[in-house]
Amino acid sequence: MMKIWLVGMHGIVASTAITGAKAIERGLVDKTGLVSELEPFKDIERYVPFSFEFGGHEIRLLDGTAYDAALYHWKELHHFNGEILDGVKEDLEKIKAQKGTALNCGSGIEEFGEISTLEQDGLTLREIVERILDDLRKFKDDNTVVINVASTEPVAKYSEEYHGSLEGFERMIDENRREYVTASMLYAYAALKLGIPYGNFTPSAGSSIPALKELSLKNNVPHAGNDGKTGETLVKTTLAPMFSYRNLRILGWMSYNILGDYDGMVLNHQDNKESKVISKDSTLEKVLGYSPYTITDIKFFPSLYDNKIAFDFIHFQGFLGRKMKMHFIWDGIDAILAAPLVLDIARFLLFAKKKGIKGVVKEMAFFFKSPMETDVINTHRQYEQLISWFQQNL
Ligand SMILES: NC(=O)c1ccc[n+]([C@@H]2O[C@H](COP(=O)([O-])OP(=O)(O)OC[C@H]3O[C@@H](n4cnc5c(N)ncnc54)[C@H](O)[C@@H]3O)[C@@H](O)[C@H]2O)c1
Structure with a gap:
């Protein structure tokens, strides 16, 4: 045991x-x-x-x-x-x-x-x-x-x-x-x-x-x-390599997370939140080898309790300079x-x-x-x- x-x-x-x-x-x-x-x-x-x-x-x-x-x-x-x-x-x-x-x-x-x-x-x-x-x-x-x-x-x-x-x-x-x-x-x-x-x-x-x-x-x-690594970052670090493998350049990635319960309440305080945002934000640069423009935020949303919802928007560039977009919503139960x-x-x-x-x-x-x-x-x-x-x- x-x-x-x-x-x-x-x-x-x-x-x-x-x-x-x-x-x-x-x-x-x-x-x-x-x-x-x-x-x-x-x-x-x-x-x-x-x-x-x-x-x-x-x-x-x-x-x-x-x-x-x-x-x-x-x-x-x-x-x-x-x-x-x-x-x-x-x-x-x-x-x-x-x-x-x-x-x-x-x-x-x-x-x-x-x-x-x-x-x-x-x-x-x-x-x-x-x-x-x-x-x-x-x-x-x-x-x-x-x-x-x-x-x-x-x-x-x-x-x-x-x-x-x-x-x-x-x-x-x-x-x-x-x-x-x-x-x-x-x-x-x-x-x-x-x-x-x-x-x-x-x-x-x-x-x-x-x-x-x-x-x-x-x-x-x-x-x-x-x-x-359980939710949005798991998806991000699994998905971002796909863009690299196909030589698609990520121009910007917005991740907006809302969650409830005590974790959300504690993370709603700027000093406590800073650790989490640094932890989430540094991942893309390491996966891609360059730093696209990013917005990463976490906000308290009491009624969700332990549901964590992440809204992600990815702006990327392909062949002939064409810009394209991808959006996803992750709706997970953190615990x-x-x-x-x-x-x-x-x-x-x-x-x-x-x-x-x-x-x-x-x-x-x-x-x-x-x-x-x-x-x-x-x-x-x-x-x-x-x-x-x-x-x-x-
Ligand atoms: N849920 C996830 O998917 C996930 C993912 C990554 C990291 N985490 C981290 O795991 C931790 C726990 O998440 P949770 O959702 O269970 O939060 P929670 O708020 O439900 O639980 C945290 C518990 O820690 C206790 N606590 C606080 N400070 C303490 C201390 N100094 N000594 C002993 N106990 C203390 C609190 O009383 C509370 O019971 C958080 O730091 C969270 O950011 C969670």
Whole structure:
């Protein structure tokens, strides 16, 4: 059995991942949506069988269980058959989150209203880190992975002194320089410190700073991120290569996204939104090798809840200078697209650990909008890369 620790355990992505995993284990639903269940990866079952235990950190609804959180989201969205939730109620009621930190998580999380964090208890940075480490130590075994599915943080201000090396990062903790750290860095630090693989499903900094990359290499731990590629960016990075293959020049690409729920509410705050827009916007240049004119925006649309609708307009030029247009509308349910990837990322990271792979697993770029340490953004190439990495390491 593998153990997944979810940072942001009461969010809709986390709740849906937990519900889905337990529903599959109980034979209530099939495995559609899981990449790790595709034919090229069938041998993963030998290393990471489909069986999960969950825990996590949260800053909300800490009196409730994973079932309460799942029920809350389900009542808003009805994003799957309610009988599935009834079928896993007993499993989810056993899962309780621990109190986390929300240091420098931006104004977006104020939307949650009542939150409960370790810093509110007056702890120093060192004490906060020790609490997170303790929670993980109590949960972990050799088959544990941490995945960050907490709200998107503002872009972290980079400090060479404190982020540039592991020594600097640990000095920052000891000197209580909390203005230089974000919660996602602390969770990533704790995971890597304990030798637990870490996946960052969000655009937040997580393990992407040099100090934590150094820690992952020192402790022989694999990690991957950033920002799950689930919707409009998935389509964009799959479609854009088609224009390249046919030597059609993209002149401009507008992507206008509207979404509801907490993710949308948090992303409606300029500081929190900036991380996401950078993450989405940088993809085209990397796929095409040049920068067309782009407009990328994300706006809160409360009644949609977890439906994310993207309106895309592509202006492109062909033979004899002729300009042409393409439009598409992506109408997805975010959590349904994201949840299986959370399980996939956790499984591939545990596989990597079992194979002695350390540092950034860039071959897992397929799962991310802003993959670390690679410029391979084309979804087709990423998929081939994932298959050959997996098969070579079997
Ligand atoms: N849904 C998708 O398709 C998708 C795709 C890519 C990335 N993401 C990212 O995944 C994350 C989760 O998305 P969601 O739709 O589940 O959002 P959500 O708002 O439903 O859930 C986020 C959860 O994180 C908790 N949280 C916030 N800050 C925290 C902290 N510092 N420590 C612990 N818990 C914290 C919140 O209380 C909330 O329960 C977001 O950052 C989102 O941008 C989602």
